[in-house]
Amino acid sequence: MNIIQCKELSKSFGRRQALQRVTCTIDAEKIIGIIGRNGAGKSTLLNIFAGYLKPTTGSCKVFNENPFNNIQTAANMIFIDDQLSFSDYLSLEDILKMGADFYPNWQNELAHRMLDYASIDLTAKHQQLSKGQLATFNLVYGLVSRCALTILDEPMNGMDEAIRTDFYRAILKEYLAFPRTFLITSHHLQEMESILEEILLIDEGSVIAHAPLDEFKEQLISLHGPSDELADLLSETEVYAQKIVAGMTSAVVDASKLFVSEEMLRTKGIQVSALTASEVCMYLTTKKGRDIDAIFD
Numbered sequence: 001m002n003i004i005q006c007k008e009l010s011k012s013f014g015r016r017q018a019l020q021r022v023t024c025t026i027d028a029e030k031i032i033g034i035i036g037r038n039g040a041g042k043s044t045l046l047n048i049f050a051g052y053l054k055p056t057t058g059s060c061k062v063f064n065e066n067p068f069n070n071i072q073t074a075a076n077m078i079f080i081d082d083q084l085s086f087s088d089y090l091s092l093e094d095i096l097k098m099g100a101d102f103y104p105n106w107q108n109e110l111a112h113r114m115l116d117y118a119s120i121d122l123t124a125k126h127q128q129l130s131k132g133q134l135a136t137f138n139l140v141y142g143l144v145s146r147c148a149l150t151i152l153d154e155p156m157n158g159m160d161e162a163i164r165t166d167f168y169r170a171i172l173k174e175y176l177a178f179p180r181t182f183l184i185t186s187h188h189l190q191e192m193e194s195i196l197e198e199i200l201l202i203d204e205g206s207v208i209a210h211a212p213l214d215e216f217k218e219q220l221i222s223l224h225g226p227s228d229e230l231a232d233l234l235s236e237t238e239v240y241a242q243k244i245v246a247g248m249t250s251a252v253v254d255a256s257k258l259f260v261s262e263e264m265l266r267t268k269g270i271q272v273s274a275l276t277a278s279e280v281c282m283y284l285t286t287k288k289g290r291d292i293d294a295i296f297d
């Protein structure tokens with residue numbers, strides 16, 4: 001069952017095109033990483049899913065309805081980002097009580113336990129929290145609401161590494177205890193990889209890949225071997241990066257266009273190695289010929 005369908009969805013802000021003809025479906029009960037470079041269009045897409053923004057053209061359906069300003073879809077989802085704010089008059093404890101009144105699956109005791117673990121004082125006000133504490137509180141708020149669609153836009157921003165590690169586990173534990181759909185954006189893909197089932201990669205407003213994690217990682221492979229043995233092979237496939245040192249070539253290539261078995265490669269002295277999802281994202285979204293050093297030459 002899918003809970004989000006987008007068809008030819010585009011969004012412009014004046015002359016700036018943030019999303020271009022995005023077509024995708026999001027399945028229920030999956031943890032999906034929405035990945036892309038800065039300005040790729042991730043937050044814009046998530047804001048459309050959450051019903052805060054209207055597409056310029058194309059359609060978006062969430063739980064089979066247009067989510068824009070739709071109370072029905074809003075009741076089944078939660079959107080957590082660093083803009084989330086609450087009244088200055090409320091303590092964190094009051095905010096939790098309000099959450100309990102609003103969300104039918106709310107887990108108040110779990111919220112208290114998680115916030116106690118993170119040493120966050122519930123008598124404090126939301127705007128008195130440090131950047132990392134704020135992110136932690138907001139994430140806990142998102143987790144304990146147990147909404148069918150939980151959207152987390154950069155939920156770990158400002159958290160230190162130890163608490164980030166703990167809360168990736170907390171997301172996974174919560175998902176296992178109460179399966180629902182998580183859409184998570186993060187620039188820390190390497191840290192998050194272990195909890196993701198799928199990756200949706202956005203580049204310059206377009207979805208350029210959407211696949212289960214393993215399939216996504218297998219798109220590209222790294223080859224290392226004698227340059228003369230690799231030259232012909234590289235001319236037949238798409239090369240994403242290449243380095244030649246002392247007659248040896250290292251290259252990252254499109255695995256689907258490489259029609260040679262790993263065994264054959266090994267007999268030619270070519271080593272094959274897998275990439276991490278984070279590396280695959282980087283290579284798929286790096287503009288060819290870009291070189292930071294060239295700026296300083």
Ligand SMILES: Nc1ncnc2c1ncn2[C@@H]1O[C@H](COP(=O)(O)OP(=O)(O)OP(=O)(O)O)[C@@H](O)[C@H]1O
Nearest residue numbers: 013016017018036037038039040041042043044045
């Ligand atoms: N309200 C807005 N007005 C004008 N342009 C906007 C607005 N919101 C987003 N944009 C533009 O749309 C593009 C996509 O922005 P978006 O915030 O969706 O990117 P992102 O992938 O979430 O980036 P980041 O990883 O840096 O948060 C950017 O070029 C941005 O400048």
